[in-house]
Amino acid sequence: xxxxxxxxxxxxxxxxxxxxxxxxxxxxxxxxxxxxxxxxxxxxxxxxxxxxxxxxxxxxxxxxxxxxxxxxxxxxxxxxxxxxxxxxxxxxxxxxxxxxxxxxxxxxxxxxxxxxxxxxxxxxxxxxxxxxxxxxxxxxxxxxxxxxxxxxxxxxxxxxxxxxxxxxxxxxxxxxxxxxxxxxxxxxxxxxxxxxxxxxxxxxxxxxxxxxxxxxxxxxxxxxxxxxxxxxxxxxxxxxxxxxxxxxxxxxxxxxxxxxxxxxxxxxxxxxxxxxxxxxxxxxxxxxxxxxxxxxxxxxxxxxxxxxxxxxxxxxxxxxxxxxxxxxxxxxxxxxxxxxxxxxxxxxxxxxxxxxxxxxxxxxxxxxxxxxxxxxxxxxxxxxxxxxxxxxxxxxxxxxxxxxxxxxxxxxxxxx
Amino acid sequence: xxxxxxxxxxxxxxxxxxxxxxxxxxxxxxxxxxxxxxxxxxxxxxxxxxxxxxxxxxxxxxxxxxxxxxxxxxxxxxxxxxxxxxxxxxxxxxxxxxxxxxxxxxxxxxxxxxxxxxxxxxxxxxxxxxxxxxxxxxxxxxxxxxxxxxxxxxxxxxxxxxxxxxxxxxxxxxxxxxxxxxxxxxxxxxxxxxxxxxxxxxxxxxxxxxxxxxxxxxxxxxxxxxxxxxxxxxxxxxxxxxxxxxxxxxxxxxxxxxxxxxxxxxxxxxxxxxxxxxxxxxxxxxxxxxxxxxxxxxxxxxxxxxxxxxxxxxxxxxx
Numbered sequence: 001x002x003x004x005x006x007x008x009x010x011x012x013x014x015x016x017x018x019x020x021x022x023x024x025x026x027x028x029x030x031x032x033x034x035x036x037x038x039x040x041x042x043x044x045x046x047x048x049x050x051x052x053x054x055x056x057x058x059x060x061x062x063x064x065x066x067x068x069x070x071x072x073x074x075x076x077x078x079x080x081x082x083x084x085x086x087x088x089x090x091x092x093x094x095x096x097x098x099x100x101x102x103x104x105x106x107x108x109x110x111x112x113x114x115x116x117x118x119x120x121x122x123x124x125x126x127x128x129x130x131x132x133x134x135x136x137x138x139x140x141x142x143x144x145x146x147x148x149x150x151x152x153x154x155x156x157x158x159x160x161x162x163x164x165x166x167x168x169x170x171x172x173x174x175x176x177x178x179x180x181x182x183x184x185x186x187x188x189x190x191x192x193x194x195x196x197x198x199x200x201x202x203x204x205x206x207x208x209x210x211x212x213x214x215x216x217x218x219x220x221x222x223x224x225x226x227x228x229x230x231x232x233x234x235x236x237x238x239x240x241x242x243x244x245x246x247x248x249x250x251x252x253x254x255x256x257x258x259x260x261x262x263x264x265x266x267x268x269x270x271x272x273x274x275x276x277x278x279x280x281x282x283x284x285x286x287x288x289x290x291x292x293x294x295x296x297x298x299x300x301x302x303x304x305x306x307x308x309x310x311x312x313x314x315x316x317x318x319x320x321x322x323x324x325x326x327x328x329x330x331x332x333x334x335x336x337x338x339x340x341x342x343x344x345x346x347x348x349x350x351x352x353x354x355x356x357x358x359x360x361x362x363x364x365x366x367x368x369x370x371x372x373x374x375x376x377x378x379x380x381x382x383x384x385x386x387x388x389x390x391x392x393x394x395x396x397x398x399x400x401x402x403x404x405x406x407x408x409x410x411x412x413x414x415x416x
Numbered sequence: 417x418x419x420x421x422x423x424x425x426x427x428x429x430x431x432x433x434x435x436x437x438x439x440x441x442x443x444x445x446x447x448x449x450x451x452x453x454x455x456x457x458x459x460x461x462x463x464x465x466x467x468x469x470x471x472x473x474x475x476x477x478x479x480x481x482x483x484x485x486x487x488x489x490x491x492x493x494x495x496x497x498x499x500x501x502x503x504x505x506x507x508x509x510x511x512x513x514x515x516x517x518x519x520x521x522x523x524x525x526x527x528x529x530x531x532x533x534x535x536x537x538x539x540x541x542x543x544x545x546x547x548x549x550x551x552x553x554x555x556x557x558x559x560x561x562x563x564x565x566x567x568x569x570x571x572x573x574x575x576x577x578x579x580x581x582x583x584x585x586x587x588x589x590x591x592x593x594x595x596x597x598x599x600x601x602x603x604x605x606x607x608x609x610x611x612x613x614x615x616x617x618x619x620x621x622x623x624x625x626x627x628x629x630x631x632x633x634x635x636x637x638x639x640x641x642x643x644x645x646x647x648x649x650x651x652x653x654x655x656x657x658x659x660x661x662x663x664x665x666x667x668x669x670x671x672x673x674x675x676x677x678x679x680x681x682x683x684x685x686x687x688x689x690x691x692x693x694x695x696x697x698x699x700x701x702x703x704x705x706x707x708x709x710x711x712x713x714x715x716x717x718x719x720x721x722x723x724x725x726x727x728x729x730x731x732x733x734x735x
Contacts, residue, residue: 063695070481092482176680231587232569235680243570374482378697388680389592412478412702415503416692 019047019311021077021318024054026061026301031335032080039321047314049078058082058178062377069094069306076306077315078322081126083117083302084370084380090120091374096305096312098124106323113298113367114340120372125304127319130331131340132299133285133363134186134254135356140281142166142251153294155287156187156221159252160228169230171241171253176388179237181370181380182297183254184387187218189295189368190288195379196371203375203410210399210406217288219387219395226390234389246272254285256299257360261336261353282356284363298367300340332357338364381416382406468711475705481698494705504689504706508713511685514598515666518605522662523655525606526613533614534621552611560675563604567591594681601672601683609665613658620654621647656725663721664714686710 025032036049054061062085068076069089081089089095098106103124107115114128136154143150146162163170173179188195193214198207209215226233230244242259244250246266253259263280266272285296303322305315321327328339333353338360344350345361354360371379386402387393408414438446475494479487498504529548536544551559567574567590578584590596624647632642648655670687677683679692690710694703 059696066482066698067695088482094482176678232589232592234592235569235589240570381692381696409697412699413497415498415501415689415702415706416697 018045019314021047021049021309021311021315022075023049023051023078023080023318023322024065024076025051025080026054026058026082027056028337029335031331031337034334035322035327035331038327039318042321043318047311047318049318054080058085059377062088065089066092066094069308072308073306074308074310077309077311078319079304079306080129080301081304083126083298083300084372084376086118086126086302086304087120087372088374088376089304090125094304094307095125096307096309096315098127098305099316102127102316102320106320109342110340111342111361111364113364113369114300114302117298117300117369118302126302127304127316127323128340129303129323130300130328130337131364131367132256132297132301132338133360133367134182134256134297134299135282135359135363136284136286137245137253137255137259138281138283139245139248139251139279141279142168143281150281150283153284153287155290156225159286160224163228163252166251168228168251169244169249170225170228171236171244171250171255172225172229172233173237173241173254174226174229174233174388174390175235175237175240176384177237178380178384180388180390181383182299184218184222184383185370186254186285186295186297186368187221187288188215190285190292191215191217192289192292193218194371195383196373199373204407206373206375206407206410208403208406210403212399214288215399216395219393219398221288222387222390223393223395226393229390234391246276248276257338257354257356258336260356282359284359284366293366295366295368296363298364298369300337340364375410378409378416379406382409385416471704471707471711474700475702475708477701479699479701481700490701494702495709497702498705498709503684504686506682507684507686507689510598510683511667511669511687514602514605514669514685515663517602518609518666519659519662521602521606522610522613523659525610526658527617529610529614530617530621533618548614549611551608552615554608556608556671557675559608560604560672563600563607563672564591564676567600591677592681594683597677597681597683601669601676604672604676605666605669609662612665613662616654616658616661617651620651620658623654624650652725656721660718660721663717667714667717668710686713 023032023036033051036051040048054064061082065076065079065081066089069092086095106127107124110128111131113133114131115124117131118124118126118128136159138150140150143162146166148154148158148162159170162168173183185195188209191214193212194209195215196206197209197212200206230236230249232240236244238255238258241250241253241255242262245253245255245259246263260277260280263272263277267274267277285294287294303319305312305319309315323340325339325341325344328341329344329347329350331337332339332344332350336354338354338357339345339350342361345357350357370376373379382405383402386398386405405414409416476489476491477487478490478493533541533545533548554562566572569575569587569589572590574590575584575586575588579586588596590600628646628650629642632646637645668687669685670691673679673683673685673688674691679688684692686706687710690703690706692703693699693706697703
């Protein structure tokens with residue numbers, strides 16, 4: 001498919017005709033392809049967008065894109081990129097600079113975390129598209145039985161206590177994958193710390209915050225949750241978590257909003273009892289410290305334009321269409337991917353499909369991005385090695401080990 | 417009883433052949449040979465020698481794909497970093513373990529299957545052969561996914577079918593521990609590549625002259641004795657080819673680990689390490705050095721096999 005679309009890109013008309021743009025998309029439920037055809041139609045022949053699908057895992061998406069861009073692939077016009085990789089791409093000169101007027105328009109009315117995630121070196125280098133965040137999902141019946149007031153902010157400690165008392169599990173992402181870094185980062189940030197305290201152009205000068213009190217508290221939470229995380233906690237990713245939650249093995253779960261359409265879809269298909277999603281409750285991500293608001297994970301997808309594209313102007317024109325309020329609302333309601341534009345959350349259609357929308361919006365306002373660094377992949381890989389499996393974390397020592405590993409890896413003195 | 421093999425045929429040079437000079441005819445034959453084999457030879461050089469030499473060259477640099485401007489010559493430093501890192505030695509150990517376990521089991525199983533294929537009734541032979549070969553036709557990534565799904569705690573059937581085995585329960589997380597992960601990886605590899613070994617051994621079995629079997633039978637040798645003294649010695653070259661190919665293949669194990677554990681719980685193999693440095697970390701220099709070390713190890717294994725078996729590979733072709 002990729003080959004076909006790059007061939008098509010080669011065949012595009014350069015002299016004022018229709019530019020054929022290739023949009024590299026992450027796999028979804030067909031929403032991006034639909035938006036592509038809508039925008040192509042609306043462009044009145046200015047451009048035509050074709051989509052090319054990237055691998056499922058974000059780390060593999062990055063690998064493919066980076067290899068292509070390092071070889072100056074001109075078929076890469078627009079890319080749906082996971083925010084933590086944006087600094088690496090920007091620093092390597094793989095992204096076409098965002099025109100000022102476009103930057104102004106696409107950041108209007110956009111939630112702060114999505115703008116932060118699209119910014120590198122104080123400049124907007126990506127177009128905020130959709131912004132994701134994790135919520136705390138819970139079974140209302142279990143919370144009630146435990147006497148837990150979910151109207152008030154809850155802490156991880158409380159959840160662990162309730163899980164033990166009610167003999168249930170907390171589903172979180174204990175798998176050795178990017179999801180583990182997402183969890184760790186949210187915990188460290190919620191405790192008031194940062195994985196990277198101070199950034200530096202030279203990787204050896206990067207100051208890490210993994211030996212701080214906040215990081216130690218985060219490690220303690222990870223460890224205590226892993227004890228009530230269910231049978232396959234150390235291999236469970238987002239999908240396995242939802243399965244556990246749907247089947248009732250877990251009564252609490254931190255996860256992205258796709259949980260909701262997935263449950264409703266399963267009810268429609270007859271594979272899930274209708275009473276299961278009826279028991280679903282949702283609220284803000286749990287706190288690490290009782291008196292400090294949590295900083296939930298920030299994810300989603302931002303759009304970047306390839307530096308070697310032959311149609312940079314048309315590509316930026318297309319990105320503006322893609323991230324329009326209408327398309328974001330469509331994407332939210334049909335594919336379950338929350339918008340980055342705040343106004344979308346007031347859309348009655350959105351509110352009907354996603355009763356969680358107000359909480360998602362609130363969560364996005366306080367969400368914290370993962371450490372922004374050119375060396376994100378190494379930092380994340382080293383964190384996963386040090387903090388996995390969560391069952392064997394030693395809160396007093398794991399942070400120090402992780403720091404040493406990251407520093408040695410960044411200095412090129414150790415394998416990963 | 418000693419081993420029974422056919423006496424080597426002596427090759428005698430024809431008396432009439434003149435020494436030292438090359439006739440017109442052989443010269444033109446040689447030219448024809450080059451013209452026929454030459455293109456293939458150059459293609460081989462382009463697709464194997466060139467990347468190998470490039471990897472050796474790159475391995476002497478500190479070079480990050482996204483930062484080509486800061487590429488610097490560091491000599492053998494990359495090799496020093498690798499060889500002093502415990503992760504390298506751990507992955508060598510994992511790789512050797514997987515290689516030894518899978519190749520040993522596959523050799524025994526493969527030999528059994530080859531015997532079945534050779535001795536099966538003529539009418540069902542094609543069916544047996546096809547059935548045995550199916551796993552080999554499956555793409556490794558697909559087989560890795562199949563095995564992963566089978567052992568997965570949510571989607572798998574293994575946990576519910578094999579609860580009668582000690583240590584297996586509905587909550588057994590196969591990919592959560594080093595030992596169980598390696599076990600599943602080995603099982604998948606064995607299932608997938610035993611057909612390859614059995615196919616090579618089948619070819620070897622066909623080469624064992626029936627006369628020798630009959631002679632041994634007349635001498636009163638039991639089935640077991642014939643197997644050890646006649647069959648196996650006569651198919652030494654085939655066994656060696658099968659073992660060599662499979663060992664080299666097993667030593668480069670990647671797909672199953674990539675799919676099943678993604679290197680978690682210390683299950684990284686040497687190839688996986690090369691992948692992570694080169695493709696994930698984009699450290700072309702360090703990754704190339706890992707690849708070069710992997711290549712050297714593979715060459716050493718091949719040499720050890722050829723020396724150890726004392727078999728001239730060309731003799732397998734009956735030259």
